[in-house]
Amino acid sequence: MPxxxxxxxxxxxxxxxxxxxxxxxxxxxxxxxxxxxxxxSAGLVFRMLGKDEALAAFEDLDPxxxxxxxxxxxxxxxxxLVERMEPDDRARMLGEVPASVANRVLAGLSPGExxxxxxxxxxxxxxxxxxxxxxxxxxxxxxxxxRALDRVRRDGASAETVxxxxxxxxxxxxxxxxxxxxxxxxxxxxxxxxxxxxxAPWVLATDPAEDAAHLMRETDVLALPVLDAEHRLLGLIxxxxxxxxxxxxxxxxxxxxAGAAPWAGHYMAQRVWPLARSRVVWLLLLLVAATLTVxxxxxxxxxxxTVTALALFVPLLIGTGGNAGAQAATASxxxxxxxxxxxxxxxxxxxxxxxVGIALGAMLAVAAxxxxxxxVGMRIAVVVAISLVAICAWAATIGxxxxxxxxxxxxxxxxxxxxxxxxxxxxxGLIIYFVVARAVLxx
Amino acid sequence: MPxxxxxxxxxxxxxxxxxxxxxxxxxxxxxxxxxxxxxxSAGLVFRMLGKDEALAAFEDLDPxxxxxxxxxxxxxxxxxLVERMEPDDRARMLGEVPASVANRVLAGLSPGExxxxxxxxxxxxxxxxxxxxxxxxxxxxxxxxxRALDRVRRDGASAETVxxxxxxxxxxxxxxxxxxxxxxxxxxxxxxxxxxxxxAPWVLATDPAEDAAHLMRETDVLALPVLDAEHRLLGLIxxxxxxxxxxxxxxxxxxxxAGAAPWAGHYMAQRVWPLARSRVVWLLLLLVAATLTVxxxxxxxxxxxTVTALALFVPLLIGTGGNAGAQAATASxxxxxxxxxxxxxxxxxxxxxxxVGIALGAMLAVAAxxxxxxxVGMRIAVVVAISLVAICAWAATIGxxxxxxxxxxxxxxxxxxxxxxxxxxxxxGLIIYFVVARAVLxx
Numbered sequence: 001m002p003x004x005x006x007x008x009x010x011x012x013x014x015x016x017x018x019x020x021x022x023x024x025x026x027x028x029x030x031x032x033x034x035x036x037x038x039x040x041s042a043g044l045v046f047r048m049l050g051k052d053e054a055l056a057a058f059e060d061l062d063p064x065x066x067x068x069x070x071x072x073x074x075x076x077x078x079x080x081l082v083e084r085m086e087p088d089d090r091a092r093m094l095g096e097v098p099a100s101v102a103n104r105v106l107a108g109l110s111p112g113e114x115x116x117x118x119x120x121x122x123x124x125x126x127x128x129x130x131x132x133x134x135x136x137x138x139x140x141x142x143x144x145x146x147r148a149l150d151r152v153r154r155d156g157a158s159a160e161t162v163x164x165x166x167x168x169x170x171x172x173x174x175x176x177x178x179x180x181x182x183x184x185x186x187x188x189x190x191x192x193x194x195x196x197x198x199x200a201p202w203v204l205a206t207d208p209a210e211d212a213a214h215l216m217r218e219t220d221v222l223a224l225p226v227l228d229a230e231h232r233l234l235g236l237i238x239x240x241x242x243x244x245x246x247x248x249x250x251x252x253x254x255x256x257x258a259g260a261a262p263w264a265g266h267y268m269a270q271r272v273w274p275l276a277r278s279r280v281v282w283l284l285l286l287l288v289a290a291t292l293t294v295x296x297x298x299x300x301x302x303x304x305x306t307v308t309a310l311a312l313f314v315p316l317l318i319g320t321g322g323n324a325g326a327q328a329a330t331a332s333x334x335x336x337x338x339x340x341x342x343x344x345x346x347x348x349x350x351x352x353x354x355x356v357g358i359a360l361g362a363m364l365a366v367a368a369x370x371x372x373x374x375x376v377g378m379r380i381a382v383v384v385a386i387s388l389v390a391i392c393a394w395a396a397t398i399g400x401x402x403x404x405x406x407x408x409x410x411x412x413x414x415x416x417x418x419x420x421x422x423x424x425x426x427x428x429g430l431i432i433y434f435v436v437a438r439a440v441l442x443x
Numbered sequence: 444m445p446x447x448x449x450x451x452x453x454x455x456x457x458x459x460x461x462x463x464x465x466x467x468x469x470x471x472x473x474x475x476x477x478x479x480x481x482x483x484s485a486g487l488v489f490r491m492l493g494k495d496e497a498l499a500a501f502e503d504l505d506p507x508x509x510x511x512x513x514x515x516x517x518x519x520x521x522x523x524l525v526e527r528m529e530p531d532d533r534a535r536m537l538g539e540v541p542a543s544v545a546n547r548v549l550a551g552l553s554p555g556e557x558x559x560x561x562x563x564x565x566x567x568x569x570x571x572x573x574x575x576x577x578x579x580x581x582x583x584x585x586x587x588x589x590r591a592l593d594r595v596r597r598d599g600a601s602a603e604t605v606x607x608x609x610x611x612x613x614x615x616x617x618x619x620x621x622x623x624x625x626x627x628x629x630x631x632x633x634x635x636x637x638x639x640x641x642x643a644p645w646v647l648a649t650d651p652a653e654d655a656a657h658l659m660r661e662t663d664v665l666a667l668p669v670l671d672a673e674h675r676l677l678g679l680i681x682x683x684x685x686x687x688x689x690x691x692x693x694x695x696x697x698x699x700x701a702g703a704a705p706w707a708g709h710y711m712a713q714r715v716w717p718l719a720r721s722r723v724v725w726l727l728l729l730l731v732a733a734t735l736t737v738x739x740x741x742x743x744x745x746x747x748x749t750v751t752a753l754a755l756f757v758p759l760l761i762g763t764g765g766n767a768g769a770q771a772a773t774a775s776x777x778x779x780x781x782x783x784x785x786x787x788x789x790x791x792x793x794x795x796x797x798x799v800g801i802a803l804g805a806m807l808a809v810a811a812x813x814x815x816x817x818x819v820g821m822r823i824a825v826v827v828a829i830s831l832v833a834i835c836a837w838a839a840t841i842g843x844x845x846x847x848x849x850x851x852x853x854x855x856x857x858x859x860x861x862x863x864x865x866x867x868x869x870x871x872g873l874i875i876y877f878v879v880a881r882a883v884l885x886x
Contacts, residue, residue, distance in 0.1 A: 026662065028662060032782070149627065156627070162624050163665075181623075184592065184596060184605065185599050201469075217686050218471035239665070239682050240660075243682075246689075247660065247781065250693050251777055254774075258769050258770045258773035259769070260770045267774065267777075267784055268778075268784060272799050272802060273802070275774075276806075279767070279770045286763065287807055288814070290758065293758035294756060294759060294814075298755060311740065311747065312737045314758060315733065315869050315870075316734065318762070319733050319736070319761070319765075319866060320729065322765070323702055323726055324722070326862060327703045330698065330700065331701070331710065333697075334697045334698070334710075338690065338694065339475070340475070340478070345711065352715060359719040360726055363719075363723050367727055371737075375741075418701065426762055
């Protein structure tokens with residue numbers, strides 16, 4: 001691993017070796033290295049990079065590490081670096097660092113770049129407007145292909161992409177897109193309007209960036225026009241930024257599904273306290289919710305004292321119920337995230353997952369009958385087996401439908417995390433278990 | 444929702460309404476509709492689509508639904524449809540349907556398309572070779588820009604992309620790429636070699652498609668050359684296919700993290716038995732593993748009978764330990780998946796997560812002291828509080844390091860699913876609890 005070698009050389013203070021090893025390293029590997037080093041070493045390595053390498057690596061960095069590097073740099077160096085960033089990368093970074101830092105950086109920019117960045121920062125965090133690039137080449141419907149290509153040659157150098165060319169009318173109102181492919185392959189005498197796709201997808205600047213990214217994935221476009229409420233063209237979201245938005249959304253969903261608040265930045269760059277803070281709220285909530293299980297057990301304490309063997313299967317039963325619920329919840333959250341399931345499907349989902357749960361419970365019950373009768377005898381084993389069927393059916397149904405109900409209520413379905421389902425199923429599963437036990441054992 | 448309206452119209456047999464509503468519906472929404480309908484209704488709707496709409500929707504469908512549609516079609520119609528698919532989409536579909544179906548479809552293709560598809564199918568499932576498109580425009584280093592653009596105009600119509608143009612030497616050996624942007628903006632007299640990027644990323648056909656997709660995400664390229672072992676150019680992976688590969692990998696990781704086998708296809712198109720089958724193996728394994736908790740409780744049965752109040756906190760403690768472990772495991776699996784953490788980081792991760800776990804446990808212990816002393820008195824509450832700190836530290840450490848150990852052993856880290864960590868922590872957490880109880884209560 002070149003990155004590990006470089007870290008070792010930095011630790012040893014062997015700067016010539018660092019410089020030799022940095023040479024030719026791709027930008028995304030330099031960024032990974034910078035995120036893993038402590039702040040002062042990262043600053044040292046960063047200063048050893050060429051101007052273009054430094055810019056490329058910096059744009060690839062997560063906001064936490066970017067902020068760390070900025071802290072160690074002189075104002076002049078900060079200005080020079082940030083001035084050369086793409087406007088959308090710059091806005092994304094400034095949206096995440098403390099406001100005082102963002103203002104100082106903004107003040108150091110040239111007027112044109114400052115205006116472009118400030119207008120991007122005017123859109124809500126995580127909106128399409130924040131992720132778009134305002135630097136594009138736009139065409140008119142009645143341009144000929146030859147003229148359009150001339151315009152691409154003239155204005156293309158500063159545009160983020162020249163493959164998707166939005167078409168605007170006199171009032172800068174959006175009127176479709178034409179691709180560079182169509183222009184290059186098209187008849188030079190044709191007009192842009194004849195080659196355009198007026199029904200290409202677009203979004204409003206205030207739409208969530210994640211929705212824009214999903215739309216791009218579904219429609220296989222390389223860039224998506226971003227419009228204001230009057231349908232004037234503001235910018236383009238390019239596919240590389242959309243991929244990053246999807247990746248970030250997925251990382252956050254994953255964290256939320258495990259009952260942790262999502263964080264910005266490289267995992268190895270996290271400190272202990274921020275990590276603990278991102279997880280403690282859910283753990284505390286779940287701990288408080290878990291006192292329900294204490295109440296349930298207290299309620300059934302007589303039963304438990306009459307047949308103490310029942311206590312032996314409590315972890316097994318609630319563990320299995322939790323697992324079955326988590327499986328269903330995860331599948332459901334994912335299906336909602338990729339748009340395969342909608343809240344209106346809730347009854348169909350519940351009916352199917354209930355049957356899946358019964359099927360799963362039945363298979364597990366057979367195993368439990370074997371294990372249980374060997375360990376504690378047939379009567380308790382029958383109680384455990386029947387409870388398994390009921391708990392699995394209940395857990396799968398609840399686990400799969402809760403994300404849909406959350407979505408309908410406007411709550412992020414990923415928040416209905418596996419731990420939340422597990423904790424709910426713990427308490428209700430115990431009730432099922434003791435009710436079954438009383439019925440079967442006649443106590 | 445137009446899709447729901449169409450489903451209702453199909454149910455009512457109101458075909459004119461179906462046809463009216465299908466008109467102008469984007470391909471990805473038609474695909475979503477087809478995946479949600481039962482097989483015969485889907486076939487009915489599919490036959491109502493125009494040729495191009497049908498092709499676009501079919502290419503967008505998941506393999507399970509594609510297979511369902513093929514089953515309902517005459518051989519002639521199948522041949523006509525599949526002949527017009529992109530070679531990579533066709534190979535992806537044929538790789539997932541039963542071999543007998545794949546062979547029948549292949550036999551119906553024209554010789555050229557059949558050869559192209561068969562060669563893609565020769566690469567391993569999920570390899571870069573399976574996802575590439577062999578239809579591309581390649582250039583030579585000494586071509587002038589003008590000549591290169593002529594070639595793009597001549598051969599570009601059948602290529603999947605013309606934005607990334609690989610350069611080959613006489614023996615078809617790969618020698619870099621040039622982008623259409625550079626050609627269009629470049630000096631017409633320059634040669635392709637002068638504008639080329641010889642260090643652009645590429646992959647071997649046998650490399651995993653997921654690695655190729657990650658490389659594309661990190662390097663922000665729109666297409667990636669795929670080479671054979673002798674570095675001859677075979678094809679290009681385009682970004683839209685890479686995004687689908689990432690999405691599919693993520694869906695599978697998500698399923699595995701919840702202890703379920705991943706499946707192909709739309710969630711709403713799954714039947715009860717395949718769903719139950721995808722989940723039962725893990726549930727059974729975990730059930731068998733959970734009998735460890737029964738053994739642990741049997742071992743400490745004396746302690747449990749002496750202080751029956753200890754039983755009340757078993758679900759709460761193992762639930763919390765499971766949650767803390769699942770949080771750490773999920774963060775770690777994700778960090779490995781996006782390349783932020785490597786197996787060599789295992790000690791750094793363990794040390795950090797142990798401290799995170801102690802911090803979390805300490806905060807929870809304060810809450811537990813309050814809750815416990817109110818419900819059952821101070822002595823048991825102290826046992827619960829101390830156990831929480833130890834269990835959280837242990838769970839976070841194990842949860843975060845197990846995925847790294849799995850990766851080092853060549854096992855998919857996502858397989859070290861939250862349920863697996865939870866079940867392991869259940870049994871060991873109980874041991875911690877009873878050891879603490881015996882020490883504190885002096886029994």
